[in-house]
């Protein structure tokens with residue numbers, strides 16, 4: 001392994017898909033009713049960015065985006081805003097895999113790229129469940145930077161990875177991108193990054209992959 005910089009996906013790579021689908025998304029959906037009635041300026045500004053023809057049915061529209069797991073930039077910012085309450089009140093803790101915690105701690109040059117907003121990413125890594133049963137861990141000091149679909153574009157678009165390379169000032173060949181999603185790996189490898197397919201319990205089945213090195217345990221990295 002020659003890459004010195006790690007670029008990590010979140011869902012299905014550093015934590016289980018079930019955490020996102022069964023904890024984070026339902027927590028958000030349960031607050032959409034009060035969200036659309038909120039007078040908070042930051043919320044009103046975000047809601048106003050949804051399409052004009054959906055403004056009369058925002059609650060149904062937002063819930064449908066969540067149900068269909070649409071990576072909508074405005075939805076992702078609203079989710080980060082709502083999850084903040086959950087993390088800060090101790091209702092949500094992120095079950096980052098033990099070997100992912102160790103990888104992030106020892107690697108030195110770690111960046112994150114997720115469809116979840118940068119705010120949501122920082123909350124997640126700031127409130128990591130201690131696998132040894134202690135109080136929450138804060139992994140933020142070990143992470144050099146965060147990228148999302150607002151900062152860098154869609155994860156299935158190779159141009160997004162070129163933007164990230166430019167932002168971090170590194171050559172593609174220096175960077176290893178790890179994700180559970182082969183379409184994201186296709187885009188990253190088109191931009192010249194090194195890639196690894198993360199295979200963890202609960203991830204979507206992989207389709208006869210022979211293009212990417214598979215990793216089921218990060219302690220070997």
Ligand SMILES: CSCCC(=O)C(=O)COP(=O)(O)O
Pocket residue numbers: 009010011012020024071076079113114115116117120121124155
């Ligand atoms: C920042 S945690 C929330 C994850 C999320 O909202 C999401 O859509 C997961 O996308 P990823 O790119 O991490 O697979």
Ligand SMILES: [Mg+2]
Pocket residue numbers: 009010011012013179180181
């Ligand atoms: Mg993923």
